[in-house]
Amino acid sequence: MSRIHPLDFIRGLAILGILLLNIVSFGLPGAAYLNPAWHGLPSRHDAWTWAMVDLFAQIKFLALFALLFGGGLHMLLPRGKRWLQARLSGLVLFGFIHSVFFWDGDILLDYGLIGLVVWRMIRDIDATPQLLKSGVMLYVLGSCSLLVLGMASGPQAGSAWQPSVAAVQYETFWKIHGGWEADLKRLGMLSSDLLSLAVQYGWQLAGLMMTGAALMRNGWLRGSWSQAHYRRSALLLIGSAWLIQIPGIYLQWITGWDFRWAGFFLQVPRELGAPLQAVGYAALCFGYWPMLSRLKITYAIRCVGRMALTNYLLQTLVCTTLFNRLGWFNQLDRLQLLAVVPLVWLINILFSLLWLHYFSQGPFEWLWRKLTVSVGGQPLKKSPS
Numbered sequence: 001m002s003r004i005h006p007l008d009f010i011r012g013l014a015i016l017g018i019l020l021l022n023i024v025s026f027g028l029p030g031a032a033y034l035n036p037a038w039h040g041l042p043s044r045h046d047a048w049t050w051a052m053v054d055l056f057a058q059i060k061f062l063a064l065f066a067l068l069f070g071g072g073l074h075m076l077l078p079r080g081k082r083w084l085q086a087r088l089s090g091l092v093l094f095g096f097i098h099s100v101f102f103w104d105g106d107i108l109l110d111y112g113l114i115g116l117v118v119w120r121m122i123r124d125i126d127a128t129p130q131l132l133k134s135g136v137m138l139y140v141l142g143s144c145s146l147l148v149l150g151m152a153s154g155p156q157a158g159s160a161w162q163p164s165v166a167a168v169q170y171e172t173f174w175k176i177h178g179g180w181e182a183d184l185k186r187l188g189m190l191s192s193d194l195l196s197l198a199v200q201y202g203w204q205l206a207g208l209m210m211t212g213a214a215l216m217r218n219g220w221l222r223g224s225w226s227q228a229h230y231r232r233s234a235l236l237l238i239g240s241a242w243l244i245q246i247p248g249i250y251l252q253w254i255t256g257w258d259f260r261w262a263g264f265f266l267q268v269p270r271e272l273g274a275p276l277q278a279v280g281y282a283a284l285c286f287g288y289w290p291m292l293s294r295l296k297i298t299y300a301i302r303c304v305g306r307m308a309l310t311n312y313l314l315q316t317l318v319c320t321t322l323f324n325r326l327g328w329f330n331q332l333d334r335l336q337l338l339a340v341v342p343l344v345w346l347i348n349i350l351f352s353l354l355w356l357h358y359f360s361q362g363p364f365e366w367l368w369r370k371l372t373v374s375v376g377g378q379p380l381k382k383s384p385s
Contacts, residue, residue, distance in 0.1 A: 003306070004222060004223070005293065005302060006223050006285055006286055006289050007068065007071075007221065007222075007305070008302040008303075008305035008306050009285060009292070009298055009301050009302045009305055010064065010068060010281075010282050010285050010305070011065070011068050011304075011305035011306075011308050012301035012302055012303070012304035012305030012306075012308070012311075013061070013064070013281070013285070013301060013305075014061045014062075014064040014065040014068065014305075014308075015065070015304055015305065015308050015311050015312055015315075015348070016301070016304060016345050016348065017057055017060070017061030017064070018061045018062060018065065018312070018315075019315055019341055019344055019345070020053055020057040020061070020338070020341060021033075021053070021057060021058055021059075021061065021062070022105055022315065022319070023319070023337045023338065023340060023341055023344075024334065024337060025103075025104075025105040026103075026105075026319035026320065026322075026323050026337075027319075027323050027328065027329060027330070027331075027332055027337045027340070028329075028330055028332075028334075028337070029163060029167075029168050029171050029172070029330060030104075030160065030171065031159070031160055031161055031162065031163045032334075034262075034263070034267070035161055035162070035257050035262065035263070036050040036257060036334070037162075037256060037257040038161070038162060038163065039163075039168070041256060042334075043333070045333075045335055046333050046334050046335065047253060049333075049334040049335045049338065050334055051249050051253065053334070053338075054245075054249055054270065055242065055245060055246065055249060058270060058274070059270055059271065059274035060274050060277045060278050060281065061278070062107070062274075063208055063274045063275045063277075063278035064278035064279075064281055064282060065308075066111070066205055066208035066209055066212065067208055067209075067211060067212035067215065067221070067275075067278060067279065067282070068212060068221070069111055069115070069208075069209055069212065070118065070122070070135075070208060070209030070210060070211065070212030070213040070216070071212040071213055071215060071216035071221045072212075072216075073115060073118065073119045073122055073209060073212075073213055074122055074212075074213035074216045074217055075216060076119075076379075077119070077122065077123055078379075078380060079379030079380055080376075080379060080380040082376045082377060083372060083373075083376035083377060083378075083379045083380070084119055084376070085116065085376065086371070086372045086373075086375035086376025086377075087368070087372040087376065088112050088115040088116045088119070089112070089116070089375070090112075090368050090371040090372055090375070091108055091109075091111060091112035091115065091368070092108075092109055092112035092113060092116070093112075093371075094108050094112075094309070094313075094364070094368070095107070095108030095109025095110070095111070095112050096109055098313065098316065099186060099190055099193070100183055100186050100187050100190065101183055101186070102316050102317075102320065103186075103316045103319075103320060104185075104186045104189050104190075104193075108309075108312070109190075109193075110193075110197055110201065110202070110205060111205070113197065113202075114197070114202055114205045114206050114209065115209065117206065118206050118209045118210060118213075121134070121206075121210060122209070122210060122213040125210075128214050128217045128218050129214075131210055131213060131214040131217065132210075132211060132214035132215075134207075134210055135206075135207045135208065135209070135210030135211035135212075135213075135214060136207060136211060137207070138203050138204070138206050138207030138210065139203070139204050139206075139207025139208060139211065139275060140207070140272070141203050141207075142200050142201065142202070142203030142204035142205075142206075142207060142271075143204060143268055143271040143272055144268065145199060145200045145203065146200065146264050146265070146267050146268050146271065147264070147265060147268060149199070149200070149264055150260055150261075150263070150264025150265045153259075153260060153263075153264065155259065155260055156259070157259035157263070158259075161259050161263050162259065168330070172329055172330050175323075175324050175329050176324055176327055176329055178324060178325075204271070208275060211275070215279075221282070223286045223289065225286070227286070227287050227288075227289075227290070228287075229287075230283040230284070230286040230287030231283070231284075231287035231288070233279070233280065233283040233287075234280045234281075234283035234284040234287055235280075236280075237276045237277065237279050237280030237283060238276070238277055238280035238281070238284075240273070240276050241273035241274070241276040241277035241280065242273070242277075244269050244272055244273035244276070245269050245270050245273040245274075245277075247269065248266045248267075248268070248269030248270055249270075251266050252266045300349045300352070300353055301349070303349070303352035303353050303356050304348050304349060304352045306352070306356060306361070306362065306365075307352050307355065307356070307361070307362030307364075307365060308362075309362065309364045309365055309368060310352075310355075310362035310363055310364040310365060311348045311351075311352060311362070313364060314347065314348060314351060315344055315348065318344050318347055319340075319344065322340065
C-alpha cells in the first residue's frame with residue numbers, strides 16, 4: 001500500500017523536534033529539563049533560550065507525535081486484535097530495554113503501555129465526535145491534575161527541582177561511568193516515571209492518542225480537507241496557543257521559577273496550549289504541502305519519519321556517546337546544547353537517506369515487525385502506513 005507522504009514528513013518533524021527538548025536531558029542534570037534555575041538564577045541568554053524552546057517546542061513535538069501515534073492506531077485496527085497487541089507489547093519491550101540500559105528519558109514504554117489500553121477505546125467508540133470529545137476531556141483532566149498536585153505539595157523544592165551539589169555530582173558520576181550502577185539507578189527511576197504516567201501523563205497521552213485517532217477517522221490527518229482550511233486552522237490554533245502560553249512563561253520568569261508555581265500551577269498553560277500548537281504545526285504542513293513536497297529537504301525529513309523508531313533510538317546512541325562516554329555531561333549551557341542539535345539532525349537525515357536507498361524500512365522497524373508477526377501472526381488486513 002502506498003504511504004501517506006505528508007504524515008511521514010510530519011512524523012519526521014516530530015522526531016527531529018523532540019530532540020530540542022531531549023537535548024537538555026542528555027546534557028544536563030534531570031532537574032534542568034523544566035527548571036532553568038536548577039542551580040541558581042540563570043543567565044539572561046540561558047533564560048531566553050529556555051523561553052524560546054518552551055514557547056516553540058516544549059511538549060509540542062511530543063504532543064504531535066502522540067497525535068500521529070493515535071492516528072496510526074486507528075489505521076492499524078483492521079489488522080486485528082492479536083497483531084495489534086503484539087505490536088504494542090513489542091514497543092513496551094523496546095521501551096523497557098531503552099529506559100533501563102540506555103537512557104532514562106524514554107517515551108517508548110509509555111506509548112506502548114497507554115497504547116495497549118487506548119486502542120480498544122478507539123475501536124469501541126463509534127462516533128467520531130464522541131471519540132474527539134473523550135480525547136480532549138482526558139487530556140484536560142491530566143493537565144488539570146497538576147493543580148491538585150501543586151496544592152498537595154509543600155513549598156519546599158525537592159532534589160528533582162533544586163538538586164544539591166552532592167546530588168548533581170552523583171548524577172554526573174553514574175551517567176559518565178555507566179555500568180551496573182547506572183542501570184540500577186535508571187531502573188529505580190522507572191518506578192517514579194510509571195507513577196507519573198498513572199497520575200498525570202498517562203491521561204494526557206491517552207487523550208492525545210484518541211484525538212489523533214478521531215482526526216484520522218474524519219480525514220483531517222489524511223490531508224483530506226482544503227488547503228485554505230488548514231492554513232486558517234494553523235493561524236488560529238498557533239495564535240491561540242501562544243496567547244495561552246506566553247503569560248505562563250512570563251510568570252515563571254518573574255517568580256524566579258518558584259517550585260510550587262513554576263513546577264505545577266504555571267505548567268498548566270503550556271500543557272493546555274501544546275496540543276493546539278501541535279495540531280497547528282500539522283495544519284501548516286498540510287496547508288503548504290504542494291510547495292513543501294517539491295523541496296529536497298522535505299524528502300529527507302520524510303525518510304526520517306519512515307524510520308521514526310530507529311531515528312529516536314539513534315538520537316540516544318549519538319547523545320549518550322557525546323555526553324556520557326565523551327564526558328560532555330553538565331559542561332554546556334542551554335544555548336550551547338542547542339548548537340549540538342543540528343549535528344544530530346544531520347546524522348538522522350544522512351543515515352535515513354542511506355538506509356532507505358537500500359532497504360524498504362529502518363532496522364528497528366524491521367525488527368519490530370518481525371517480533372510482531374512472530375507473536376501476533378500475519379495481519380488480517382493491511383492499511384496504509
